[in-house]
Amino acid sequence: MSIWHWINGPVLQRAQETAPQETPSSAPDPIEAITETTAQATEAATEFVDWIGSGELEALIALGLVVTITLAQLCARWAILKGIVRLPQGDEFSFTALLQRVVKSFHTYFMIMIAFALTDAMLGLPQAVSVIVKIFFVLAAILQIAEWVQEFAVSFIRRNVARSSGDARALASAFNIIKWFISVAVWSVALLLILDNVGADVTALLAGLGIGGIAIGIAAQGIFRDLFSSLSIVIDKPFQVGDTVRYGDSWGIIEDIGLKTTRIRSKSGEQMIISNTNLLDYEIHNMQRMSRRRIETVFGVIYQTNPELADRVPEIVAEIVKDVPAVDFDYCGMAAFGPSSLDYELVFYSLQPDFNRSMAARSRVLLALFRGLQEHGLEFAYPTQTLFIEGMAEKSA
Numbered sequence: 001m002s003i004w005h006w007i008n009g010p011v012l013q014r015a016q017e018t019a020p021q022e023t024p025s026s027a028p029d030p031i032e033a034i035t036e037t038t039a040q041a042t043e044a045a046t047e048f049v050d051w052i053g054s055g056e057l058e059a060l061i062a063l064g065l066v067v068t069i070t071l072a073q074l075c076a077r078w079a080i081l082k083g084i085v086r087l088p089q090g091d092e093f094s095f096t097a098l099l100q101r102v103v104k105s106f107h108t109y110f111m112i113m114i115a116f117a118l119t120d121a122m123l124g125l126p127q128a129v130s131v132i133v134k135i136f137f138v139l140a141a142i143l144q145i146a147e148w149v150q151e152f153a154v155s156f157i158r159r160n161v162a163r164s165s166g167d168a169r170a171l172a173s174a175f176n177i178i179k180w181f182i183s184v185a186v187w188s189v190a191l192l193l194i195l196d197n198v199g200a201d202v203t204a205l206l207a208g209l210g211i212g213g214i215a216i217g218i219a220a221q222g223i224f225r226d227l228f229s230s231l232s233i234v235i236d237k238p239f240q241v242g243d244t245v246r247y248g249d250s251w252g253i254i255e256d257i258g259l260k261t262t263r264i265r266s267k268s269g270e271q272m273i274i275s276n277t278n279l280l281d282y283e284i285h286n287m288q289r290m291s292r293r294r295i296e297t298v299f300g301v302i303y304q305t306n307p308e309l310a311d312r313v314p315e316i317v318a319e320i321v322k323d324v325p326a327v328d329f330d331y332c333g334m335a336a337f338g339p340s341s342l343d344y345e346l347v348f349y350s351l352q353p354d355f356n357r358s359m360a361a362r363s364r365v366l367l368a369l370f371r372g373l374q375e376h377g378l379e380f381a382y383p384t385q386t387l388f389i390e391g392m393a394e395k396s397a
Contacts, residue, residue, distance in 0.1 A: 065122070143194075225277045247283070287353070321368070327365060330347040
């Protein structure tokens, strides 16, 4: 049973008792429902004014109670705002600022309806006035709560957008679209609740909106998919403008994040334009967020190396790498018996994750190995072949 039937139960019952018997009909359309509610509100206001003007003690007490409760709420709002000012103040996106905006948006019309509802609960207003008070209290509550929900949602999105270091133009466009979607969604729900509570039949309206939404969604699914992908990039921030990313077999620097596409400057210099949906379908590696870059390399020494010296190679390499600035040694050990060398694997980290600086660090490490291993009597292997000819030894003898 809807709130309309719960509120207007006594009035409907009284109307059914006095009206002639007719075939039950469906709920009125929105125009009829609003007209009927307006007429009831006018009748209730007239009756309330007449009741107050009668000078009865109960009427004067009710009026005084409404005024007192409203003033008490206004004073409470003023006191809360004064108390919020004394709290630690952050930027306009802090919890304190949000609380201050929410308290400021506690409207006087909602306070008045709260006062009327409490007065009706304590004293019992005339029947027509009581019914219309309940209706307008629900409508005022819907409007007030809708505004609070919108404020909370928009403030949360604005906080994330404002504290993002991405492209300001793209972020502003995305925020405006998000704000528009939030406003449409919140106030559409509020409008449907209002129509339902004034007695309108919203079933057909919901069915029409559902069918229309499905049709629009099918026709523009590609645009909406890219749009929501853009919002996902802005909110979740898998990458930002200036980040170096690798996706699939390509990599480059993010230059611009738009509502439908993202522009990437590839390593070969050309600009690549890819839709946001297709880009997010890849496994994205964000190179910009590395704290350090892992570098692996393999080198070999000749088989003629003394076994004791070969056993000391990892220790020698560790000392050499640790003396190179901006790198962090991780591991060195023999990896395999190569075709013409004893192969060693070296792993170290560049503490400057930028690609060019990491390659420069790798160059310094390799040159330090080239000098250091020769100083310890180790020779680098290179592809060689030894040819043994059968019978050559006997002939030589």
